[in-house]
Structure formats: C-alpha cells, structure tokens
Amino acid sequence: MPSRDPHFGREGIQSMPQLRDCSLHALSVAIAFALSSVTGFPAQAQTASIPDKYRLGPLPDGIATVEHGASTLSIPGTVDLSRAWRLALEHDHTYLAAISEQAATQTQRQQGRSVLLPQVQAGYWRSKVTGTIEQPYMGRRLSSDVSYDSTNAYIQLQQPLLNYERYATYRRGAARAQQGSAVFAVKQQETGIRLATAYFNLLLAYDDWRLQRALTESLASQAQALEARYRQSEGTSTDVQETQARLAVARADVIAADDRLRVAARELQALVGAPVSTVAGLSRDFPLLPLIPASLQQWLERAANNADVRSAQEAVRVADAEVDRAASRYFPTMDLVASYGKADSENLSTLSQRSNTFIVGIQVNIPIFTGGYNTANVSRAHLDRRRLQQELDATRERVQATITRQYTNVQGGAERINALAAAVESSQLSLDSAEKSFLYGAVSNLDVLKTQDKLYQAKYQLVKARLEYLLAHMELASAVGELESVQFDRISNVYLGPAISLDGERG
Structure with a gap:
C-alpha cells in the first residue's frame, strides 16, 4: 500500500538513486514542456498589491505616527482632520481589514489563471507483499511462499487544450479580483466618512460642553447677584429660586455634555489608534466656498464614479463569468496527458521485473447526462445575474438620491449658517437688552433666563450647522x-485652526 509518511517516502526514494534521478529528470522535462505550451500565461506567482491610487503617501514633516499597541499614550501635538485621516489609514482596524480583504481577493486572478496552466502531479508507493501461491502441476496442487517488495513511481502532466469551463473560471477569477478592488474603494470611502463624522462629533461635543459651562458660570454669577439684591431688599425670593433652579439644571447639563465629550473622544481614538489630547477646533472665520461644479446635473453625471456603483458593476461582471462557466459544462473538453512511470515487481505477473513507461496522449471528455444538474446550474446562474443587475439599478438610484440630498445639504447649509449667525447676533443683543430692562423692572428674571437659553441654543445650532x-x-x-x-487637507487649512486641549481645560 502507498505510504503517507513523508519521511518514509524520502527514504524510499533515496534508497533507489536510479529511480530518483530518473524521476527528477522526467519531472523537469515535463514542467519545461508544459510551461512552453502556455507562454501566454507566465507561471511565476504574482504578489497581490494595493492599487497605486489607494496607497498611503508619506506623512508631512513634523507629524508623528503612533505605534500599534501604544494606545495608552496620547498622540503628541495637535491633531487636525488631515492628520487624523492619515493616522486612521494606518491604525483603523476596519480599514486595515479591508486592505487584507482586498489583497486576498487579488489572489482570485492567479487562482483563475492556474486552471489554464499545466497540472503536474507525482506519486510513489512501496509495499511489502507476502503470501502463498497455489498452482496445479501434473494433477497435484503445489504451493510456494511469496515474499517480495513492490514499488511504483510516476509523474503525470495534464495540459488543457480545449476546455471552455476552465477559461470561464479564469475570467471569473479576473472579475472577482476587479470586484475586490471596487469593494476596497467602498471601504476606503466609508473610512473617510467615519473619520470625518467622529472628528466633527468631537468638535460638536466640545462646543456643547464649552457653551454649557459658560452658561453655568453666567447663571452662577447671576444667582449671586440676585441673592445680594435680595439681602438688600431690592429683589424677590422668586427671582433667586428661579435662577438657582435653572443653575442646577445647567450643572446637570454640563455633566451630560462632559460624558458625551468623553465618548466622542473615545470614538475618535478607536480610529486613530491612540488617545487624542489636543485637536484643531473651528476657526472664527468660516468662509462659505462655492460648489464646483455648481450645477446639480453635473454632479449627477459623475454618479458613475461612485464606489458602490462600481462595486455593483463588478459583481454583475462576475455573474456574467459565472453564467458562461455554468453553460460551458455542456461542451466537450480536450486535454494533453503525458506521464512517466517506473515500477518494480508491480504484481505477480511482473514479479522480479522492472518496467519504465512513458505515455503521451489526448484525453477527450464528452458530457452526456448529469441528472439535470447542468440545466439547474445554468438557471441558477442566470437568476443570480438578474438579481445582481437589479441590485445595480437600485444602487444607481440610491446614489442619485444621495447626491441630490448632499448637494441640497451644502446649498441649504450655507443659507442656514447665515441665518443662524444672524440669530446669534440678535439673541446676544436681546439678552443685553433684557438684562438692562430687568434692572429697571421692565422684564422679569424669567424672561432673562429664557433669553439666555435662546442664545445658547442659537450658538449651539450655529456650530452644528x-x-x-x-x-x-x-x-x-x-x-x-x-x-x-x-478634501481633508483643504478643510484643515481653511476651517480649522485654534488648538483645543481635551484634558487640561476639563480637568
């Protein structure tokens, strides 16, 4: 019986130097012959790589990176959106997983090509045969003991000559590799949006905490002033109680805002790989840059470049290759087969005989009946292709709606910012007027508190907008x-500026 012990196999070959040398020579000849027949498909392995457009560029001078595993140390210096983006490309586990996934899918191209290349295999077995032979002789049966070693070694090459299924498999592998690159582009775009969302959420949480704290300090000063007026019989206890009640609520809001700020900082940390102690906040100047191109129709025409659309298109191409592969099972195949074998005492009829055989031939397979499998498989492939085409159409419609929504968000956002900036200015003037009117008894203390809340809401909504x-x-x-x-660099250069300490100011 053939031995499965690799050490045993090597010892057996070494014990037969002539067989070993002959087998190795035959193997080299067979491989050279096979490769020469498919010069259009190089045999060397190709390492899957990330497309150049997705490669990471060097960080600007002065920007330090964070080593993996050093999450307990804060990132030195100020982290703006541009720097956070580059850190996320190096440390975000979801993005790194996408890189590995994309590299893995690139092997599909090589796997598909491999079925067009020669398939070479070799085998060797050695067995010990013992027993008794009985044979008639002059009316009697003679028996004799048998004990001998039987060995057999072979090497075989099979090269497809006409095999449409294997060619369809090659096309499917190339399509899957292209689909992998498209899926990676989707993951890259998603990483950018996740990073921007986390960064802006952190800025919003910080401004919320800052405004809540400023409101609390203002209410605390106002409560002290009202208590002093009350002690001098110039105010009422109602005013004092209203202000103290509002102050208690404001202090609770500061605690809640601080919690949201800590959570937002942790979410950003998960993307950049380490705690962030200082970030770049919004600049006082906030120019509203025009959209280029300005027309919505021009933006809609660029929807074909959407990563989700391209990924769905590649999925349809994979389905096309799968349809061809399923249909190819109806066609005959033709393979070139070459083998070399060497046997010693292979069986009783060849006892004590050695044989060397070299076979070259053409093998033709013609499918006749598979129990209905091929018909069902072709139907399945066509239905999958139809489903993916419908998903592609749905993706295109969804992307068109997304572009329209974000275009209107930009255009309407600019108008909303102008309106809220005017609301902040108006609320500040209203608060100044209410505070003066309160001193003369024209308005109540409750009116002043409501005006303060309106100013806070206007400032918060402006930052959010x-x-x-x-x-x-x-x-x-x-x-x-x-x-x-x-895009990350432009926002950092135009809209971000003052450094915000997330640790020192909160204490």
Whole structure:
C-alpha cells in the first residue's frame, strides 16, 4: 500500500538513486514542456498589491505616527482632520481589514489563471507483499511462499487544450479580483466618512460642553447677584429660586455634555489608534466656498464614479463569468496527458521485473447526462445575474438620491449658517437688552433666563450647522467617488485652526 509518511517516502526514494534521478529528470522535462505550451500565461506567482491610487503617501514633516499597541499614550501635538485621516489609514482596524480583504481577493486572478496552466502531479508507493501461491502441476496442487517488495513511481502532466469551463473560471477569477478592488474603494470611502463624522462629533461635543459651562458660570454669577439684591431688599425670593433652579439644571447639563465629550473622544481614538489630547477646533472665520461644479446635473453625471456603483458593476461582471462557466459544462473538453512511470515487481505477473513507461496522449471528455444538474446550474446562474443587475439599478438610484440630498445639504447649509449667525447676533443683543430692562423692572428674571437659553441654543445650532456643512461637502465628494486626502487637507487649512486641549481645560 502507498505510504503517507513523508519521511518514509524520502527514504524510499533515496534508497533507489536510479529511480530518483530518473524521476527528477522526467519531472523537469515535463514542467519545461508544459510551461512552453502556455507562454501566454507566465507561471511565476504574482504578489497581490494595493492599487497605486489607494496607497498611503508619506506623512508631512513634523507629524508623528503612533505605534500599534501604544494606545495608552496620547498622540503628541495637535491633531487636525488631515492628520487624523492619515493616522486612521494606518491604525483603523476596519480599514486595515479591508486592505487584507482586498489583497486576498487579488489572489482570485492567479487562482483563475492556474486552471489554464499545466497540472503536474507525482506519486510513489512501496509495499511489502507476502503470501502463498497455489498452482496445479501434473494433477497435484503445489504451493510456494511469496515474499517480495513492490514499488511504483510516476509523474503525470495534464495540459488543457480545449476546455471552455476552465477559461470561464479564469475570467471569473479576473472579475472577482476587479470586484475586490471596487469593494476596497467602498471601504476606503466609508473610512473617510467615519473619520470625518467622529472628528466633527468631537468638535460638536466640545462646543456643547464649552457653551454649557459658560452658561453655568453666567447663571452662577447671576444667582449671586440676585441673592445680594435680595439681602438688600431690592429683589424677590422668586427671582433667586428661579435662577438657582435653572443653575442646577445647567450643572446637570454640563455633566451630560462632559460624558458625551468623553465618548466622542473615545470614538475618535478607536480610529486613530491612540488617545487624542489636543485637536484643531473651528476657526472664527468660516468662509462659505462655492460648489464646483455648481450645477446639480453635473454632479449627477459623475454618479458613475461612485464606489458602490462600481462595486455593483463588478459583481454583475462576475455573474456574467459565472453564467458562461455554468453553460460551458455542456461542451466537450480536450486535454494533453503525458506521464512517466517506473515500477518494480508491480504484481505477480511482473514479479522480479522492472518496467519504465512513458505515455503521451489526448484525453477527450464528452458530457452526456448529469441528472439535470447542468440545466439547474445554468438557471441558477442566470437568476443570480438578474438579481445582481437589479441590485445595480437600485444602487444607481440610491446614489442619485444621495447626491441630490448632499448637494441640497451644502446649498441649504450655507443659507442656514447665515441665518443662524444672524440669530446669534440678535439673541446676544436681546439678552443685553433684557438684562438692562430687568434692572429697571421692565422684564422679569424669567424672561432673562429664557433669553439666555435662546442664545445658547442659537450658538449651539450655529456650530452644528457649520460642522454639518463641512460633512455634507465630504459626503458629496464621497457620493461621486472623489473623497481623497485633498478634501481633508483643504478643510484643515481653511476651517480649522485654534488648538483645543481635551484634558487640561476639563480637568
């Protein structure tokens, strides 16, 4: 029986130097012959690599990276959106998983090509045969003991000559590799939006905490002033109690805002790989840049570049190759087969005989009946292709709607920012007027408190509108497949500036 022990196999070959040398020579001849027959498909392995457009560029001078596993140390210096993006490309586990996934899918191309290349296999077995032979002789049966070693070694090459199924498999492998690159582009765009969302959520949480704290300090000063007026019989206890009640609520809001800020900082940390102690906040100047191109129709025409659309298109191409592969099982196949074998005492009829055989031939297989499998398989492939085409159409419609929504968010966001900026200015003037009127008894203390709340809400909504405006810009770029490092750099240079300490100011 053939031995499955690799050490045993090597010892057996070494014990037969002539067989070993002959087998190795035959193997080299067979491989050379096989490769020469398919010069159009190089046999060397190709390492899967990330497309150049997805490769990471070097970090700008002065920007430090964070080593994996060093999550307990804060990132030195100020982290703006541009730097956070580059850190996320190096440390975000979801993005790193996408890189590995994309590299794995690139092997599909090589796997598909391999079925067109020669298939070479070799075998060797050695067995010990013992027993008794009985044979008639002059009316009697003579028996004799048998004990001998039987060995057999062979090497075989099979090269497809006419095999449409294997060619369809090759096309499917190439299509899957292209689909892998398209899926990676989707993951890259998603990483950019996740990073921008986390960064802007952190800025919004910080401004919320800052405004809540400023409101609390203002209410605390106001409560002290009202208590002093009450002690001098110039105010009422109602005013004091109203202010103290509002102060208690404000202090609770500060605690809640602080919790949201900590959560937002942790979410950003998960993307950049380490705690962030200082970030770049929004600048005082907030220019509203025009959209380029300005027409919605021009943006809709660029929807074909959307990563989801391209991924769905590649999925349809894979389905096309799968349809061809399923249909190819109806066709005959033709293979070139070459083998070389060497046997010693292979059986009783060849006892004590050695044989060397070399066979070259053409093998033709003609499918006749498979129990209905091929028919069902072709139907399945066509239905899958139809499903993927419908999903592609749905993706196109969804992307068109997304582009329209983000375009209107940018255009409407600019108008909303102007309106909220005017609301902040008006609320500040209203508060100043209410505070003066309260001193003369023209308005109540409750009116002043309500005006303060309106000012806080206006400031908070203004910050939120600005961040939503920036995020809409980035989501619009992502919707047309153009969210790249340049967008992160531009926002950092134009809209971000003052450093915000997330540790020192909160204490």
